[in-house]
Amino acid sequence: MNAEAQWPDYEKNPNAEEFRKLFVGGLDTKTTEETLKEYFSSYGSIETCEIMKERNNSAKSKGFAFITFANTDNIDEIQKNRPHEIDGRKIETKRATPKQQQYWATKKLYIKDFPKDMKEEELTEEMRDVFAQYGTIINIKLIKDKPDAKDAQGAGSGGGALKGFGFIEFDDEDPVDKCNLMRKFKIKGSEAHVSKAYPQDKNAGRGRGGMYYYDYEMYPYDYYGPPNAYSRPYGRYGGGGGGGGGGRGDYGYGGYDFYPSRNYPRGGGGGRPYRGGRY
Structure with missing residues (x-):
């Protein structure tokens, strides 16, 4: 298992x-x-x-x-x-x-598996109600498909369809840590899953498995978090x-694996994490 x-x-x-x-x-x-x-x-x-x-x-x-x-x-x-x-x-x-x-530190939570066929306003309102109990929410952004040519000319809805995932930004890392441990939340009757958003410089381009990075936001893999090669x-x-x-x-x-701050006794620039009982 x-x-x-x-x-x-x-x-x-x-x-x-x-x-x-x-x-x-x-x-x-x-x-x-x-x-x-x-x-x-x-x-x-x-x-x-x-x-x-x-x-x-x-x-x-x-x-x-x-x-x-x-x-x-x-x-x-x-x-x-x-x-x-x-x-x-x-x-x-x-x-x-x-x-x-x-185990990285972030103030952004990645959320997926909510009903993407519902109105964006209804979804974000419920997400605020659900996640506000864990911390102060700064922003909720649900990712959409690129608008088609008709939308781009202002004749359509003004945006593409929801892709079924998004980001919830808090003012602190702790709410993200707690929600990351909890993993599952009910959003409009569906079981939505969350994990920590993984920031990467937008110039990094495309990652393995179809992940894209734009403006420090994660366009995700189909499971919790990036592979080990990216898990730094x-x-x-x-x-x-x-x-x-x-x-x-x-x-x-x-x-448990941890990456203490620079001011920790075993800290220092470039130090390797202690994992599995050995360096």
């Missing part, structure tokens, strides 16, 4: 472990697991807390940790109250994202070296 089929259904099981994990980065080397527990316990009951250690020095912190809470709402409250500071250092918190999911982080997560790896099972450290 593939990873997609194994992923929990948020609607049926909103408190599954996959939705209760927090990634904490930018930790001071002196920060301990006890310190993290003391700080974050104010947001809810903690089930597990583990600071990742150097492979060749089990006493040396890698500068990031994973914390599993008892309830999904605990993660929501932590993210609402960013930024956080521990031991005199501003830290970064993110929803833990397994390596089979998209960008922006604040593009320069660091750090991340998940190891071999602790599907839901532990081994199931």
Whole structure:
């Protein structure tokens, strides 16, 4: 059974472990697991807390940790109250994202499988109603076919037919991270699927499998996210070296890959991510 089929259904099981994990980065080397527990316990009951250690020095912190809470709402409250500071250092918190999911940082959510034969205004209105509960929406853009010659001359409807996918832009990355984990949403009676939009310079042209990039928007593949060749982080997560790896099972450290910010202890321009327990 593939990873997609194994992923929990948020609607049926909103408190599954996959939705209760927090990634904490930018930790001071002196920060301990006890310190993290003391700080974050104010947001809810903690089930597990583990600071990742150097492979060749089990006493040396890698500068990031994973914390599993008892309830999904605990993660929501932590993210609402960013930024956080521990031991005199501003830290970064993110929803833990397994390596089979998209782990780059973005404020744009890609949505597909909504009923494209409906009016654009009706669809965008419902999308605003559905997704506004997760964060502030900046823009919703549903992609259309190019207008035909008649439309171009102003005699038609003014645009082509909806292609069945689009983008929802938020003012923050966290709503995209959460929706990306949830994956499925009801839009006008249909089960729409979402994933993180993958930005690429418009000069990159055509990608494999028919993907096109225009003005940092993704014209997608027919599955969640681009292939591994394109699955590299960008922006604040593009320069660091750090991340998940190891071999602790599907839901532990081994199931997660991360690309910490440049100011993380193992950061630095051009650093390679730590994956699968090795560089």
